[in-house]
Amino acid sequence: MNLSLSVKDLCFSIGQREILHDINLDFFSGEFVGLIGPNGSGKSTFLKCLNGINTFEGQVLVNGQSLHTFESKALAHEISLMNQETSITFPFSCRDVVLMGRYPYSKTALTTPEKDAAAANQYMKKIGINHLRDQKINAISGGERQRVLLAKLLAQETGILLLDEPISSLDIKYQEETFGLLRELSQNGKLVICSVHDLHIAIKYCTRLVLLHHGQVMASGDCTAVIRPAFIHEAFEVNIQTYTNPVNGTLDFLIDEN
Secondary structure (H helix, E strand, O other): OOEEEEEEEEEEEOEEEEEEEEEEEEEEOOOOOEOOOOHHHHHHHHHHHHHOOOEEEEEEEEEOOHHHHOOHHHHHEEEEEEEEOOOOOOOEHHHHHHHHHHHHHOOOOOOHHHHHHHHHHHHHHHHHHHHHOEEEEEHHHHHHHHHHHHHHHHHHOOOOEEEEEEOOOOOOHHHHHHHHHHHHHOOOOEEEEEEEOOHHHHHHHHEEEEEEOOOEEEEEEEEHHHHHHHHHHHHHHHOOOEEEEEOOEEEEEEEOOO
């Protein structure tokens, strides 16, 4: 599986307000990319551009093919997106919600109802939510709903996974499990791009970070190239001290309150 996602001169505006400006990035299979940056830096907007939800200027190439040339169902075979805010008001069962991830394959020779059911069951078990299968999606907690939506994303079985703050409602156990799973998926050849609020968990699991600030790329690279006091101060308006964690030997940082 050799996947690529290339972003060339991408700009996005709402009216006269420019949200993203002149973004040029290349992503490849096997990467777990963490999008970081302060609130309002454009992370969610950028993910929606990569999935074709937002109409943008510039180019996004999926394996060398322009995003604009894909029909919606064909694009859904390549890229899946888990939004930060997903409102489901109709009382679908959790299993039915996960099955919605199979919609790109409906009415094609690529699947059968039995295969769809097997995929839904497989990913519910993988996420550890099989006990929720018959419960209504609008009657469970926010954290449980996020895990159901993660299973739906996986059931779509795309090579490129986009996730917008997938752990915002999860407790620490499921945060670690979710990011461990995403790291495993990238190691198995998928391209995972995920907006992350918690810099410590981004450092721990992501193979690459992209720091957005005012809708532009401030830095891109491994953790040591991006988590630098000057960058973090400019983007987040806090001072940090970086150091090597003596427990695991990786980069870490502390907020400097002086």
